Amino acid sequence: MAATMFAGSAIAAKPAVSGRQGRRTLKVQAAAYNGAYAEELVATANKIASPGKGILAMDESNATCGKRLESIGLENTVENRQAYRELLVTTPGLGQYISGAILFEETLFQDTRKGTSMVDELNKNGIVPGIKVDKGLHPLANSNGESWCSGLDGLAQRCADYYKQGARFAKWRSVVSIPAGPSTIAVRDCAYGLARYAAIAQSAGLVPIVEPEILLDGDHDIDRTLEVAEMTWAETFKYLADNNVLFEGILLKPSMVTPGAEHAKKSTPEEVASYTLKMLRRRVPPAVPGIMFLSGGQSELESTLNLNAMNQSPNPWHVSFSYARALQNTVLKTWKGEEGNVEVAQQALLKRAKANSDAQLGKYDPSNESADAAKGMFEKGYVY
Amino acid sequence: MQATSVRSFSQSVAAAPQPRKPFTAAAAPGRRSVAVSAGLSTQKDNPFAEELKATAKYIAQRGRGILASDESNATTGKRLESVGVENTEDNRRDWRQLLYTAPGLGQYISGAIMFEETLYQKARDGTQFVDVLKGQGIVPGIKVDTGLQVLPGTDGETATQGLDNLGARCEAYYKQGARFAKWRAVLKISEGAGPSSQAILENAHGLARYAQIAQANGLVPIVEPEVTLGPGSYSIEETAYWSERVYSCVMRMLNEYDVMLEGILLKPNMCLPGLDAPPASPAEVAKYTVRTMLRTIPAAVPGIHFLSGGMSEEESTLNLQALQEACPNAPWSLTFSYGRALQSSTLKTWAGREENWDKAQQILLALAKANSEAQLGQFKGPHPVPGGGRILQALRTGGAGK
Numbered sequence: 189m190a191a192t193m194f195a196g197s198a199i200a201a202k203p204a205v206s207g208r209q210g211r212r213t214l215k216v217q218a219a220a221y222n223g224a225y226a227e228e229l230v231a232t233a234n235k236i237a238s239p240g241k242g243i244l245a246m247d248e249s250n251a252t253c254g255k256r257l258e259s260i261g262l263e264n265t266v267e268n269r270q271a272y273r274e275l276l277v278t279t280p281g282l283g284q285y286i287s288g289a290i291l292f293e294e295t296l297f298q299d300t301r302k303g304t305s306m307v308d309e310l311n312k313n314g315i316v317p318g319i320k321v322d323k324g325l326h327p328l329a330n331s332n333g334e335s336w337c338s339g340l341d342g343l344a345q346r347c348a349d350y351y352k353q354g355a356r357f358a359k360w361r362s363v364v365s366i367p368a369g370p371s372t373i374a375v376r377d378c379a380y381g382l383a384r385y386a387a388i389a390q391s392a393g394l395v396p397i398v399e400p401e402i403l404l405d406g407d408h409d410i411d412r413t414l415e416v417a418e419m420t421w422a423e424t425f426k427y428l429a430d431n432n433v434l435f436e437g438i439l440l441k442p443s444m445v446t447p448g449a450e451h452a453k454k455s456t457p458e459e460v461a462s463y464t465l466k467m468l469r470r471r472v473p474p475a476v477p478g479i480m481f482l483s484g485g486q487s488e489l490e491s492t493l494n495l496n497a498m499n500q501s502p503n504p505w506h507v508s509f510s511y512a513r514a515l516q517n518t519v520l521k522t523w524k525g526e527e528g529n530v531e532v533a534q535q536a537l538l539k540r541a542k543a544n545s546d547a548q549l550g551k552y553d554p555s556n557e558s559a560d561a562a563k564g565m566f567e568k569g570y571v572y
Numbered sequence: 573m574q575a576t577s578v579r580s581f582s583q584s585v586a587a588a589p590q591p592r593k594p595f596t597a598a599a600a601p602g603r604r605s606v607a608v609s610a611g612l613s614t615q616k617d618n619p620f621a622e623e624l625k626a627t628a629k630y631i632a633q634r635g636r637g638i639l640a641s642d643e644s645n646a647t648t649g650k651r652l653e654s655v656g657v658e659n660t661e662d663n664r665r666d667w668r669q670l671l672y673t674a675p676g677l678g679q680y681i682s683g684a685i686m687f688e689e690t691l692y693q694k695a696r697d698g699t700q701f702v703d704v705l706k707g708q709g710i711v712p713g714i715k716v717d718t719g720l721q722v723l724p725g726t727d728g729e730t731a732t733q734g735l736d737n738l739g740a741r742c743e744a745y746y747k748q749g750a751r752f753a754k755w756r757a758v759l760k761i762s763e764g765a766g767p768s769s770q771a772i773l774e775n776a777h778g779l780a781r782y783a784q785i786a787q788a789n790g791l792v793p794i795v796e797p798e799v800t801l802g803p804g805s806y807s808i809e810e811t812a813y814w815s816e817r818v819y820s821c822v823m824r825m826l827n828e829y830d831v832m833l834e835g836i837l838l839k840p841n842m843c844l845p846g847l848d849a850p851p852a853s854p855a856e857v858a859k860y861t862v863r864t865m866l867r868t869i870p871a872a873v874p875g876i877h878f879l880s881g882g883m884s885e886e887e888s889t890l891n892l893q894a895l896q897e898a899c900p901n902a903p904w905s906l907t908f909s910y911g912r913a914l915q916s917s918t919l920k921t922w923a924g925r926e927e928n929w930d931k932a933q934q935i936l937l938a939l940a941k942a943n944s945e946a947q948l949g950q951f952k953g954p955h956p957v958p959g960g961g962r963i964l965q966a967l968r969t970g971g972a973g974k
Contacts, residue, residue, distance in 0.1 A: 220816070220867070422827040429820040435867050466872075470833050474903050475866035504871045504903035 221434040225393040229437030230477075232356050233395045236316055236439060237478025237506035240545045241287035243397075245482075245512035246276055247320035247359065249292060256516070262525040266294070274300040274309075275523060276516075279534040283314030285541035290318040290359050290397070290510070297353060307354035318357035318397070319350045321385065325363060334374035337362040337381050340388070347392035357395035359441065360385045364420050366413065366448065367406040375423055383427035390434060397480065397510070399441035400424055404485045404566055406448030410455055413445050414463050421471035435475040441510050442468075443484050444494055449566045457490075461497035474504040481507075483514035485566035488540060489557055492547045499550035508548045513565045515540050521560070620790040624835030627751050628792045631711055631837060632875025632905040635948050636682035638794075639940070640879070640911035641671055642715035642754060644687055647968065651915075657924035661689070669695045669704075670922055671915070674933040678709035680940035685713040685754050685794070685909070692748060702749030713752040713794070714745045716782065720758060720969045729771040730969060732757045732778050735785070742789035752792035754839070755782045758967065759797060759818050761846070763804045766814035772821050780825035787835055794877065794909065796839035797822045800967070801882045804846035812843045812860040819868035833872035839909050840865070842878050842891055847962070854887075854894035861891075862899040862906075871903035878906070880913035884960035888913035889942045889951060896949030907947045912963040914939050917956075 221229075236243065248256060253272070254264030262268050273295050276282075289310055296319050298306050310317045321343060325335035339360060347358060362378040364370045378400050386396035400420050402413065421442070428435070445463040447455055455463075468479060483491040491514035498507050518540060523533035540561075546552040618624075631638065643651065648667070649659030657663050668690050671677075684705055691714050693701050702712045717734035732755060742753065757775035759767040775797060783793035799815045819840065826833065843860035845852055865876060878895075880888040888910055895906045914936060922932035938956035945951040 418827070422824060426820075426824045429816075429824075429868075469872040469903075470870050471827075472870060473867050474869075474871055475863070502901075504901075 220432050221387070221390045221437070223391060225390065226434060226437065228393060229390055229395050229434060232316060233437050233439055233477045236288040236357065236395070236480075237508065238287050239506070240549050241285060242508040242541075242544055242548055243288040243290060243318070243480050243510035244276065244282075244286045244315075244515055244541070245290045245359075245510050246273060246295070246516070247290040247292045247318075248512065249324070250294060253292070256520055257525070260520055260524050268525065269294065270298055270301065271525075272520075272523070273298070273306060275530050275533060276519070276537065277306050277309040277313065277315075279313075279537050281313075281538060282541060285538070285545035286313075286315050288316040288318050288357060288510075290320055290357075291355070292320055296350060296355060305354075311354070316356050317354050318359060319355040319394070320361075321346060321350070321358045321389065321394075322360040322362075328374055328377060331371050331374050332368040334365055334368045334371060335363055336374070336377045340381065340384055343385065343388045344392060347389055347394050351393045355394060357397060357439070358385075358389045359397040359399060361399045361401060361441075364400055364402045364416065365405065366402065366408050366416055370416060375420055379420065379423035379427045382424055383431040383433060386428060386433045386438060387431040390437060395437055395439060396433070397439045397441045398424065398428070399482065401441075401482060401484060402443045404443070404446070404449045405568060407450040407452075408448040409451055409453070410445060410447045410459065410463055413447065414467055417442070417445050417467045418471055421467070425471065425473070435473055436477065438476060439478045439480055440472065440476060441480050441482050444481055444486075446486075446494075449485065449568070457493040457497035460494045461500070464494075465498055465503070468503075468505075468507075472505065476505050478506040478508060480510035483509070483511045483565075485564070486514060487564045488514045488517055488561040489554065490562075490564070492540075492543045492552055493554060495544060496547035496550060496552035499548055501550075506548075509544045511544065515544070517563075517565060518558075518560055618788060618832075620787065621832065621835070623751075623790060624787055624792050624832065627711060628835050628837055628874045631683040631752065631792070632877075632907065633682060634905055634907075635944050636680060637908035637910065637940075637943055637947060638683040638685060638713070638877050639671065639677075639681045639710075639914055640685045640754075640909050641668060641690070641915070642685040642687045642713075643911070644715075644719070645689060647965075648687070650965075651919060652924070655919055655923040663924065664689065665693050666696075666924075667919070667922070668693070668701065670929060670932055671918070671936060672701060672704045672708070672710075674936045674940075677937060677940060680937070680944035681708075681710050683711040683713050683752060683909075685715055685752075686750075687715055691745060691750060700749070706749070711751050712749050713754060714750040714791070715755075716741060716745070716753045716786070716791075717755040720967065722969050723771060723774065726768055726771060727762070729760065729768060730758050730967070731771075731774045735778065735781055738782065738785045739789055742786055742791050746790045750791060752794060752837070753782075753786045754794040754796060755779060756796045756798060756839075759799045759814070760802050760967075761799060761804065761806050761811060761814050762802060763806065766810070767799070767818065772818055776818070776821045776825040779822055780829040780831060783826060783831040783836055784829045787832060792835055792837060793831070794837045794839045795822065795826070796879065798839075798879060798881060799841045801841070801844055801964075802846060803848060805849040806846040807849060808843055808845040808852050808856060808860050811841075811845065812864050815841065815843055815864045816867055819864065823868055823870070833870060834874065836873060837875045837877055838869060838873055838904075839877050839879055841881055842883070842895075844883070847964075854890045855898070857891045858894035858898035862895060862902075865904075865906070866899070869904065873904050875905040875907060877909035880908070880910040880963075882962050882964045883913060884962055885913045885917060885939060885957045886955040886960055887962075889939075889946045889955055892943060893946035893949060893951040896947065900949070905947070908943050910943065912965070914943070916963050917960070
């Protein structure tokens, strides 16, 4: 369905440039996406951005999932990946704290061992299934050793197929490196790729999660991170607007504004919250319903404390989490691949999910946490 | 190609045959190969940073708005002549004195924009107008643009002038007591076409440069990109669309020029259909206006002060009220910066006669109170001046008349 923006107006029919005489009209004639999926996109985005809820990111590629499995002594096979993901999606009551789960393509089309689909298990749990749609990072020519994110080719068709399979939101992760500059072209490509992806996803009915991750690597201070974050988000929203993305139907997945991992001085949760909220208030239009932070190598405890600090007073958007390592780390170590440990591993997942749910509501109490939760998960040069 | 450390030209020449070293931040500490502009340095290096934020916050406080009284001498003259008053300096002074000394005006008005002449004028008893205003709890502001000029090759679209020597002028105005500034950019929609990309870019750029310079000199810039109410039967959706495009471009230019958003105020138009289209209800105006603001204006901006731009006095109040209902948890203050919608009936009541002075001030206070209540979402009516028609003025180009 073509998006007809103006009732009874012939604007869409006019030629792009009307020539030298008279007014030159803007070439772009479309308004923000207003097609068949517009209402559904807004409803889905708001459902995911509900109070007390966040996203479980479980979309590790097969290679990355393999690293996780190998860390607990398991071989990287499709069965082991299936068993692990099944453990996560069938956790009873997970839907109290988790409103969306991002899947890798293999998982979206996978069944559990009992024959139900992963998608159905999530829906039963009240969790919206999402899908990672980018095709990974590649070296960006003529940059300072930086990357660009690929995946636009054939994306429209892939998104349509994913929607059919039951996905209702998508995710695309691009990165920005502060030690590498960042260079203008890297930031621009990051922002532009996200904008194009977002437009395509929306026209296929998937709420796009917009994720320009500013990597934790580096020894820069928190002021420098703020500067780069402000610039990256300015660029991102510029291209999102140009590409007529409907802001009421997207979610953001930013990194928090923290010092670099190798910076001498650590910041308190209050400092991280203050800097991060300042950045968001300066760059994110209030029309965006939800901001779901990535953990990016912070420890489970740090991720939760920082989120809690950001929710001590009302924000114009839902401020929540989309955590992978910060939700899964203890779960994996508890499970160790043993069937007998599934239930207690699921309890560990619920515990972390609840902690972050409390943090979203600004009510988190860290007194019950174990030492394990405080262990950092930063890996220098981490490849996703 | 690897980025290299900065070297002098002669060094580069001498070193040309050598293999280039890969760039690392540590190897070239002074060099940033980056688009990242110094968003923070405006804050760190600007001694006015805290004051700008405090002033903007004060002006944008709930229940208050701005009195726009910065008409150029030429425009003021037209107004005075419309009620049979001669356009002299004394008459202009008397008219502004009537406005600024209205007793208790400060309950409803947090800032007043002045034309340059007025900024340096005194009341009849010798008190500086800036002091009169401060005594009322009203922050004095100053119009700093020098008027509109037609953009060549366009269909009557305009650019706003005033960047030349702006820094020095702002410094002088600050010294005189002004604490905020205003610059009006105009974009227009006509039948079937919105503003051209040239006009949008030019006006957004002008606003951003002006805002940067004003902040550097201690004045909170009111950023006013007016998508003007004009002839034609274009729909409210079209106005909303073009307003969204314009504001998105303005915000991105403000970002490029490192303008500190916590220290600005916005003065946008409400979304209205063209003059020849059926009028929209306050609820409809509010729906499209709020949507446009939510999509384009980050929460860091403390206040959005809508211009009245031709709406009648009653319409201006009813629409303002509807905005609060449409956006009860607005992250910025949705308030007013009204000129005609506060002055029109006030002027007609005064008509230059001393015996009408108090009555005219009462009308102004009633209008200001109505809008203050509307800003709080508490206006119940009746309006002090109901049923008025649109108060239109022609677009004047050729610079700010002296």
